[in-house]
Amino acid sequence: MAKYPVDPTPHLPPGTSVVAPNPHRPQRGYVVLSGGVPIICDEWAIATLAPPVENEEYGDALEIIRHFLTNRRLPVRFTSRCGMGTALIQFMTVCDRDTAVNSGPYYIDDRVLRFVPQNRGINHREAVFTHDVWIMLLNYPLECWDIEAVTDAFVPYGSFLVWNKELSNRARILVKIRVYDILALTLSLVILSNSNDMGHGDSWTCPLFVLSYDLLGALTAEEDPLPPGGETPHPMPIQFNDVWPEPSHVPP
Incomplete structure (x- = not known):
């Protein structure tokens, strides 16, 4: 997050003004774009x-x-x-x-x-994503079994990677996301839908379970040294050594 002064006045539409923020408003919120920037x-x-x-x-x-x-x-x-x-x-x-x-x-x-x-x-500022996480969201509404809706559900937490869509079990969805803070994952996720112009809508509370996670950026093993004498770096098991022709049978 970046902290910097800003003057909204030059950018206000004519006849509008800024409403003073309620002291209980959160100081920040996160939106994670899936698939990179669109433009x-x-x-x-x-x-x-x-x-x-x-x-x-x-x-x-x-x-x-x-x-x-x-x-x-x-x-x-x-x-x-x-x-x-x-x-x-x-x-x-x-x-x-x-x-x-x-x-x-x-x-x-x-x-x-x-x-x-x-x-x-x-x-x-630089954004660092720390983990790839498999999540089970239980009692996810059937009305939202859509790739765009599933992607949007995880916008506050991370970048959508995979929906393991299993039609045999409609009680839950399995989703893999890339998160910037695994501790930010809540214990439940409330799906909200606005259904009319009067402000009424529906909400569905879904328990959220972390099934597994992988730490990103872990160092891989260093390269192995080449075997001496020009030998192949991919030797066969001993019982298969006879598939190689004897040196005397190798064409000149």
Whole structure:
């Protein structure tokens, strides 16, 4: 988790405001994407001017960035406000983006301009997944026997890997997931479904049992040394040694 200051004001839709958080709201929640990120955004970068730019100066700051990139023959395709810097910049190509990122920082009068890839901002941290876990979820509702529903059920805990779908036993599902914290797995999982616009819905409580787990990142054995004298590293059992021709029978 990354801790950093943020000002939501420039990004609010007209006529809206931020509701003060209840002191009992959880400080963080996790969502684990299964199958990786769905969209590639390699042409995008975060542009940051220092000293920081006030909200009222956004238009002028954007013009400074555009003018600078144009002079360096790095055309801009699209721009947007950014919650972690001065602006989001979409370059025409990934090569242009990398050139802007790798050649900085840049000094423009009394300001410093930096670019970082859009997915490497101040909100980025490394995520370490520790275990592959087999889970049995008992009394899982039959209405949710669907790959998307099963995947979504484990979003707070880890990345979905395998559903061992056995139609002979509808009392439970067996799922393998990759977790970032095995201790975060709860003793039961409550499946919620909203059924109408009045806010009513259904919930099903499913006991969660860990069946087995494997620690990720364990070191494997080192390579074996080669046998001396050029012998094969894959010798046959003694009783099969006679399948090899005698040296005198080997064709020249």
